[in-house]
Amino acid sequence: MxxxxxxxxxxxxxxxxxxKADLAKREPQWLDRWNKAGLYRAMLARPTEKKFVFHDGPPYANGNLHYGHVLNNTLKDFVTRFRSILGEQVKFIPGWDCHGLPIEQNVERALGPKMRELTPMQRRARCRDEAQKWVDAQSEQRQRLGMLGTWDHPYLTMQPAFEGRVLEALAAFVERGIVYRGLKPVWWSSAERTALAESELEYEDDHRSPSVYVRFRGEASVAERLRKRFPTMREGSPVSAVIWTTTPWTLPANRALAVHPELEYVLLERSKRDGTVEYLLVAEPLAKSVIAACGWSTPELLPRTMHGAEKAFLGEELAGLVFQHPFEDRTAPIVHADYVESTAGTGIVHTAPGHGRDDYNTGVKYGLEVYSPVDDAGEFTDELGPVAKSWGIVGKHVFDANPVISAKLEELGALCNADGAFIVHRYPISWRSKKPLLTRATVQWFIAMDEKMASGARPGKTLREVALEEIDRLAKEGSLADAEGVEARGWVPAWGRERIHGMIAARPDWCISRQRAWGVPIPALHCDRCGHPNLSVALVKHVAKLFASKGADAWYDESASVVPEGFCCEKCGATDRFTRDASILDVWFESGSSFYAVCAGDPDLGFPCDLYLEGSDQHRGWFHSSLLVGIATHGHAPYKTVATAGFVGEKVQVTQDDGKVKTKLKALAKRDIEEKRQRGEDVSVYDPQKIIAVDGAEILRLWVASNDYTDDIGLxxxxxxxxxxxxxxxxxxxxxxxxxxxxxxxxxxxxxxxxxxxxxxxxxxxxxxxxxxxxxxxxxxxxxxxxxxxxxxxxxxxxxxxxxxxxxxxxxxxxxxxxxxxxxxxxxxxxxxxxxxxxxxxxxxxxxxxxxxxxxxxxxxxxxxxxxxxxxxDSSLEDAVRAVRVLRDRVNLALEPLVSAWGAEKKAAQQEKRAPGDDEAKWPESARIDHARDADVVATVTKDEATLVAPLKDVLAECLLLGAVTVNVHDGAPSVRVVRGAKAACVRCRRRIRDVEDASGLCGRCTRAVARWDAEHPAPAAG
RNA sequence: GGGCCCAUAGCUCAACGGGUUAGAGCGCCUGGCUUAUAACCGGGAGGUUCCGGGUUCGGGUCCCGGUGGGCCUACCA
CATH class of the missing domain: 1.10.730.20 (Isoleucyl-tRNA Synthetase; Domain 1)
Structure with a gap:
């Protein structure tokens, strides 16, 4: 038997x-099932008192999802789902940023020259289709990540209702009296023919710019005045100020030379080969580098020592000196500016108020003309001075005119260094066309950061002041809440506060106008009689209503009545004819208004929002513009908490000087990845869609969750x-x-x-x-x-x-x-x-x-x-388990070598084709331990230890995974004795327990178990 | 150039306001099990906490200075 x-x-x-999870295949099935079952609707429908207002920062509807989106969206979904599971209602309305340049350019590229033949309305229709295409694609990709949201009802910045709300937000700014129209230099993209916002700039690392040092000849009075100070100056020899610029094209617009009042300047005496002498004014700390850059050989150069040791003099002493423009018949007075540096250039800064922010500010201070003879295309206009005009550069792009200007300077003897010199530096380029930008003074609409607000929740304060106060308020409420053990509030991580604070403190006025077609128009009406640009609260609100019902396209529809009834020009009172402003709003204004368009009016949501969560670049972007809009509309920040994620980069191995290999993070550059691809490397890790297709979205989600997202993440x-x-x-x-x-x-x-x-x-x-x-x-x-x-x-x-x-x-x-x-x-x-x-x-x-x-x-x-x-x-249980584990370690330490040795013997015997343990003297029965459950252990423990272990004494052998264990209590050194159990292993539970019956081969526990089992499972009748 | 931030084991991360021998998970090496089996259990190796100073009885932690990296920014005019 x-x-x-x-x-x-x-x-x-x-x-x-x-x-096997088989995620890539099964995830879509779950998604499908959840959709069919209306899972998210069911989640929202659960009765609950609490809401969590989580507002989606709209991704730009252009291109497929990349790792930044994956990181951000996954984190968002963690929050949505967690808050829901807490029992709160979290209505997450996904949104998209649909207006703006990149979309317009996609369309332009596809259409080519035909674009110009289209009316603005037709162009906008194309852009709408383009944006919708990407909204659909991204919506699918975001859902594939497993994101919850009202995918059937997203918010799009191109929806009429949204557009109407954007203008209502603009009306709030107008009402506060801080919207103005002004001529100021702005970053200008000539490729796209528009002004750009700070957040639309990108930087090119290795940009090559010309580097020219130019003489500005002093007027006769300059030499006269300097000679009072430097009597040995030769009479009749020219004196020049030397400037350095990387933008020769801005020289026609020069209006002054700036020096630092506290910087030391010197006059260099340079003997030329023809025997004449010239004097050159530069900053003392830079003299050497200027000499080197201009190739003035040392013998030709004589530093002039005057009045004993006092050879240098301060910039402030230069006040009132007037120099000649290098080619036009005009002058350039010396002005003071404290941004002049002693680390680069010559210490004398060519100042063109029409082509730089600092220059502009200096110009305002000294009453200089804001002059910018450059058009939308970045080409010189015939406003150029007569000499420059005679060079044939009117109609030429400024960057193409650079070499012409340099060559002419050389001809005129105004160029100090070699023609063709250049420097490599970081330079701003357009985020879209990647073309270098220029600074150009144009008439734009601005929001003043430092004007006292005329109305609203915080009248008498400036936008900047309130913004900074709000940033601090969030941070403070955060720390209070934290101390009480409530969830994090304010800035997550905390340094976000420093970041946005610094940015708000330093930012210039907000240029909100763009010269494009695809966006929300600025609803200003220019009076045909007096030219006044009207932008009143009533007007903006009127157009807002129009847009809310008909969409912003109405602005381009001549039949739409954009002029409110009874409207007249604020300035001249005319009521007859007005021209619609051709600018659209900065897209950051639109997305910054999203809380107003989406949350503030929705009974399921509310204001302020509980959470904004985006990449940390949004401290400059969405968090920033939303804060400003929130202050205009409600007097405070539109969010309670701002959480930020870092960036996804590529992990690279770097060998250090000391030979140690370290892993470092490198920004993900398309160029690098393309190179890898061409080298035949596996680049699938760089494409999240590939990860999803092969391993599943769950893997991406777990990857995000196991990283510190507040820092940059390596791929x-x-x-x-x-x-x-x-x-x-x-x-x-x-x-x-x-x-x-x-x-x-x-x-x-x-x-x-x-x-x-x-x-x-x-x-x-x-x-x-x-x-x-x-x-x-x-x-x-x-x-x-x-x-x-x-x-x-x-x-x-x-x-x-x-x-x-x-x-x-x-x-x-x-x-x-x-x-x-x-x-x-x-x-x-x-x-x-x-x-x-x-x-x-x-x-x-x-x-x-x-x-x-x-x-x-x-x-x-x-x-x-x-x-x-x-x-x-019950902490005694913790103590008991801890003590048992200490005991287990001790037992394992004794057991391990025995099991290993017997294992080795078995292996050796198998190889030598003999019975294991045939050397009986060496392998007594008691030493043949296959497994811990064969062992019978006698452990001697201290009294304290025995007391600790007491709660688990009934399962001690099991906890030690042993066949049997005996505990002896004896104060002294603990010891463990291990032998193989004397009895056979129980045939059922396979432990060598001491009460195994020889007849049945079962231990006591198993005997009882089998008996009960048999009683409950009567054997089928024998056949 | 400026602002903010990061650097601990091969990988991803811990280490309360400075306090035992710097931990965990995964990986790696190694042994076992074959009743979680393309799994599971045991054992082991692996760290000058980026470098250099300082404060302290005591520094991964605080201060200063470097190095490397990231984001943002700036008319390097």
Missing amino acids: SARDFKATLRLPEGAFSM SKAAFDQVKESYRSIRNVLRFLLQVVRGEVVETVAEVGSALQPIDRWQYQKLVALVSRCETAYRHYDFRAVVAAVSEFLSDASGFYLDVSKDWLYNDYKSDRVRSTLAVCDATVRSIAVILAPILPFTTEDVWDHLPRRAGDPSSVHLCTWPKLSVEH
Whole structure:
């Protein structure tokens, strides 16, 4: 008779939850299912008192999603989902920024010269289609990431209702009296023929600019005055100020020379080959470099020492000197400016108020003309001076005119250095065309940062003042809230405050007009009689209403009545004819108004918003413009918390000088990636769509969650491999827990009640702590702490609690300790599914699908609420487990060499084709230990240790994974004696327990278990 | 040039207001199990906490100065 196979009597793990996730294939199926079931609608429909107003910063509707979007959108979804699971209503309305230059240019490129033939209305229609195309594409890609949102009802900045609200926001600024029209230099893109906002600039690292040093000949009075100071100056020899510029094209617009009043200047005496002498004025600290740059050989140069040691003099002494323009018949007076540096150039700055912000300010101070003879295309106009005009550069692009001007300067003897010299430096370029920009004075609409506001919530204060106060208020409310243990408020991370503060403090007036067609028009009416540009509150509000119903296209529709009834020119009172302003609003004004258009009026949302979350570049962009708009409309910031993410870069290995290899972060450059591709390297890691297609969005989400998003994040294959690995390990433990529960409705911890065993109670305590820790971490937007805590918890459970419990889970039959452990396993898998649901929405749903439903369980894990667990904390259990683990380490230390040695012997015997342990003297029975469960251990412990371990004494052998254990209490050095159990291993549980019966081969526990099993499973009638 | 920030093990991150021998997870090496098995368990190696000063009884942590990196910014005129 063969031995009975007891396998059927065991409670082994089982279940259909697959080890392989197959995410790439299954994620779309879940998405489809959720959509069909209306999951997000169901989430929003749950009755709740609390709302969380989370406002989406609109991505620009141009191009596919890149890593920055992935990072940002994933983080947003963590928040949406977490807040929902907390039981709050989070209506996330995804938005898109649809107007602006890049879209207009996509269309232009596709259409070519035909674009010019279209009316503004037709052009706008094309742009609308283009924007919609990308909105649709990005919407799909964002949804594919698993993002929750009202995808059927997004907000688009090109929707009429939105456009109307934008103008209402503009009306608020007008009402505050801080919108003005002025002639100021702005960054100008000649390629796009428009002014650009600060946030639309990009910088090119290796930009090449001409570098010219130019003489400005002093008037006769200059030499006279200087000779009073320097009597040895030769009479009749020319005196010149030397300037340096990288923009020779701005020289025609020169109106002054600026010096620093406190900088020291010297006069150089230069003997020329023809025997004549010239004098050159430069700053002392720069004299050397100027001499070098101009190639004046040293013998020709004589520093002039005057009045003893006093050879230098201060810039302030130069006041009143007047120099001649190098080619036009005009003068350039010396002015003072404290931005003049002593680190580059000559210390004398060529000043063209029409072509630079500093120059402009200096011009205002000294009453200089703001002169800018350059048109929209960046070409010189016939406003040029007669000499420059005679060079044939009218109609020439300023950058193309540079060499002409240099050559002419050389001809005129005004050029000090060699023609063709250049420097390589960083220079602003257009974000779209990548063409270099110029600074050009044009008439634009501005919002004043430093004008006192005439009305609103904070009259008498300037926009800048209130903005700075608001920044501090958020920071302060944040720290207060933090101290009370409430979620993070204000700036996350805290240094965001410094960043935006610095930016607001230093920014110039906001230039809000753009000379383009694709946007929201500035609804100003220019009086045909007197030319006055009218922009009144009533007018703006009137047009706002028009736009809200007909869209901004109405501005370009001659039949639309943009003039309000009874309207007359503010200046001359004319009522007959007006011309519509041709500018559109800066797109940052539009997106900055999004809270006003989307949240402020929605009963499901509100104002201010709880959270804005974007990349840290938005301190200059959206956070910044939203703050300013919020102050105009409501008198305060439109958000309570601003969280920022860093940037995604590429991880590169760098060998340091000391030979050590370090990994550094490099900005993701398309150029670099393209090079790699051409070299045949695998570049799939740089394309998030590829990761999704191969590994699944869940992997991207976990990657985001396990990084410190406030810092820059490095991209590498190794990092993704690691994320995949940690995903597997999380999934496997969850899988095992599911297999333990086996799809059965087990008792809850509460139902088990007093039958809860000490070790289960200990594990449950840990779970309760985990739940609470994760909640805090989520509230502080610290997602990696959630992942870290859960990973550590699961890893520990796998290594200790679950490993240990297997003994009774498999082998007991319906014992109290099985009930107890099952209850804890069930609570664990349920809680962790909910905890991880915001980060891993697909996997946790998979887990939820494999759990049996209890009454009241929702159909989806995403309709669950945050776990509410509680247990009275018993620290003696922690002490007990700690002590047991110390003991376990000690036992393992003794056991390990024995198991290893016997293992080696078995292996050797197999190779030598002999029976293992045939040398009986060397391998007595007691030394043949295959596994810890064969061991019978006698451990001597101290009294203290025994007391600590006491709560777990009933499961001590199991905790140590041993066949049997005996504990001797004896104060002194602890010791461990290990032998193989004397009896045979139990045929069912395979432990060498001391009470194994020879007849049945079963130990006592298994005998009872089998008896109960047999009683409940009557054998089928023998056939 | 200016502002803000970052630097701890191969990777991703910990280490309360300065306080034992700097930890975890993953990877790596290695042993075991074959009742979580393309899984699981044990053991091990691996760090001059970027460098140099300073304050302190004591520095990964605070201060100063470098180096490297990132974002933002600036008419290098």
